[in-house]
Amino acid sequence: MNFYTDDLPIIACSTGNVSNTAIAVIRLSGFKSLLSLQPFFSFNLAKVKKRFSHLTNIVSEERILDNVLMVFFPKGESYTDENVLELSVHGNLLNIQIILDLFILKGHFRSAHPGEFTYRALKNKKLSLSQVEGLDMLLNANSSLMLSQGLDILQGELHAQYLRLYNSFLKLKAAVEISIDFSEDIGESESKLLFNDSFNGFLSILDSLHSRTQGNISSLLSPELVLVGQTNAGKSSLFNLLVKHNRSIVSSVAGTTRDYISEVIQVDGTNYSLIDTAGIRESSDEIENIGIERAFEILNRAFYKILIINPFETNPDYLAKLVDVHFDFLIISHSDRPDFLSKVSDLDLSNISTSLIASASFATGSIGPLSNNGSIGPGSKSGSIGPRSNSGSIGPETLIEIGPIEPLVKNLLSKKFRHESANSPILLERHRHCINNIHLKAQLFSLKINEIDDVAILSSEVNIFSNYLSELVGIVSADDVLNSIFSNFCIGK
Ligand SMILES: Nc1nc2c(ncn2[C@@H]2O[C@H](COP(=O)(O)OP(=O)(O)OP(=O)(O)O)[C@@H](O)[C@H]2O)c(=O)[nH]1
Ligand SMILES: [Mg+2]
Structure with a gap:
């Protein structure tokens, strides 16, 4: 392995130089003595107190480049265990580059490789390998x-x-x-x-x-919330309600969404990828079929799975493709339309496995129990709505709250995340x-x-x-x- 072999002094901007900011921190490590850097500063470096902020100009051939705050961490008392100087400079990208170039061209510094400050901390036993991984995380x-x-x-x-x-x-x-x-x-x-x-x-x-x-932690590391269902179920409508803008195209043309669309939503301090997928149906369109395959791939690995069913446009053959999946939430959409309840009672959901069930109108953005009295609703042809899990015969819980969809779904999502991470998985x-x-x-x-x-x-x-x-x-x-x-x-x- 060719891993950072020399011990030349190194320099880098540690605050991520991708856009202009008010302040950026430039870090220098591994120089022999602070006094050797005197030509670059107006402040008398002999008077520098360690771990103390000093206001100084950065100078180059008597020209002032910037007015900065500097903190000196001597060898043995710094992050890398070498002499370290941290400069809080004005965060204009051009300014940062001019200061970096000054030390590289005239101060014998070289640009640090990615992670090199931390590597030196590890090499000098300031951090253990596990701690480096902790820092990375x-x-x-x-x-x-x-x-x-x-x-x-x-x-x-x-x-x-x-x-x-x-x-x-x-x-x-x-x-x-x-x-x-x-x-x-x-x-x-x-x-x-x-x-x-x-x-x-x-x-x-x-x-x-x-x-x-x-337990499986992969879905906790980058959790995904996936919306699946047949064409015209209302997936994209729900997607837009959750991201709070019209990101996904909504139309009455079946098969509008052909590939998945993803947006990050933040709920209770966790980033989730919210994914809208292509509607499940038999299609002769090659591209659409690839989109449907992708929907199944995401469905298999997703952290939270929502199935949406439009009782006005349900094809039992397509529903049958979902019998092997356990859903966290089943939402029956179009509850604002007349005849909704009678359409629901025509549904055969006995093979659908879900933990929770509700009705919703994506037209009004509201969600509630499947029937007016808050009970489990009219049931299916067979008299029951699907088993809660593939193995068990307990029915799903029905949502008892009524209200706007967006906070409710986010609340359920975060509840599951808290539950799954309750034993502080490594x-x-x-x-x-x-x-x-x-x-x-x-x-x-x-x-x-x-x-x-x-x-x-x-x-x-x-x-x-x-x-x-x-x-x-x-x-x-x-x-x-x-x-x-x-x-x-x-x-x-
Ligand atoms: N009245 C009513 N209309 C809805 C509801 N949900 C969706 N729609 C309408 O149904 C049509 C299909 O909605 P989409 O959100 O595009 O459905 P989709 O599941 O994304 O469909 P595909 O992308 O084709 O798979 C649109 O015209 C929506 O406005 C609802 O709850 N009530
Ligand atoms: Mg869609």
């Missing part, structure tokens, strides 16, 4: 769940848990060594007791971490992989404990945890692990 988070877990890995509870697990492993190793070296002094049963105690301590921390790696795949492997090895190990009486053999067996544990707390840093982590980082980080 924090900076790239698209939900409050990821934000708080990023922070947790960086400095909080999760990192502390990993260290607790690692320390309890060291205790376990020590218990084995003691048993070998002093078994004659403390007795075999006593040494086995000591060993079992340490192993149980290790297991209890491991189990609580392991429980947080269960989101980083590498960590999940390490924990699952340690857990598997621990299960095999506990079987061996009962079979093996020779502590010397247990001593060599206990080392099987070592690699994964070191990787989890970030003590070893295999090149490929480094590569995959740093490929996400941007310049100035």
Whole structure:
């Protein structure tokens, strides 16, 4: 791996230079001494107090380039563990480039590679590998769940848990060594007791971490809310109500939406991709069929699935294509039209699996129970509306609230997200992989404990945890692990 091998002083704008802003922060790291930078500043650098803001001009050949605030972090007390200077400059893109060029051309700095400041922090042991991943998650988070877990890995509870697990492993190793070296002094049963105690301590921390790696987290990392149904069901109408503008084309022509359309909506601090899809039907149009295939692909992976049925235009053959999917919400649209209830009673929904059901008018933007009295509605030909899950026979809940659609759907979405993330799942795949492997090895190990009486053999067996544990707390840093982590980082980080 060709990874940042030199230790030249580096410089970059750390605040993302894509548009003009009031202030931008330029970071310089790895210069020999602060005084060597005197030619670039009007402030007497001999008088600089560390970690203190000073107002100064940046100068070039007696010309003032900018009036900035600078903070000096000396070697050993900085993010990278090198001499670091942070300059809060005026955030005009041209201004930023002129200042960067000044230090590159006349100060022997070079432009930092993406993630290089953090790489130096890792190299100089200011951050562990796990903390670097936490930082990455924090900076790239698209939900409050990821934000708080990023922070947790960086400095909080999760990192502390990993260290607790690692320390309890060291205790376990020590218990084995003691048993070998002093078994004659403390007795075999006593040494086995000591060993079992340490192993149980290790297991209890491991189990609580392991429980947080269960379940599918991919839909929590980039959650999607998908709207599906037949043509003219009202998918695009609902899509526009949720994004609050006419983004998707709505028309009475069946098959208006041919490919999926996606917009990000933010609900309770989480970004969701809201996706409008092509209506499901038999079509001779090749392009439309690709759109329908895509609708099914998204449906299979989406976090929240809404099925919309227009009781005035329902084809049972097309509905039959959806029997394998469990929907979070079934909305029967066009409730403002006369004859709505009698049309609903003609529907056979017995094979549709959903958790919740409601009626709605996308023409007025309101949603409510399926019937006026708030009960589960007129039912289907077979006398029941589909099972709640594929396996169970419990019917779906019917919505009991009446009101505007947009806040209600967002509320349901966020309720599911809170529910699914209630056990604080560990989101980083590498960590999940390490924990699952340690857990598997621990299960095999506990079987061996009962079979093996020779502590010397247990001593060599206990080392099987070592690699994964070191990787989890970030003590070893295999090149490929480094590569995959740093490929996400941007310049100035
Ligand atoms: N009265 C009434 N009209 C609706 C309702 N929902 C949708 N419509 C109308 O039904 C027609 C189809 O709506 P769309 O939102 O385009 O339906 P779609 O599911 O996106 O249809 P495709 O893109 O063809 O798959 C439009 O003319 C809408 O104005 C509703 O609840 N009540
Ligand atoms: Mg549409």
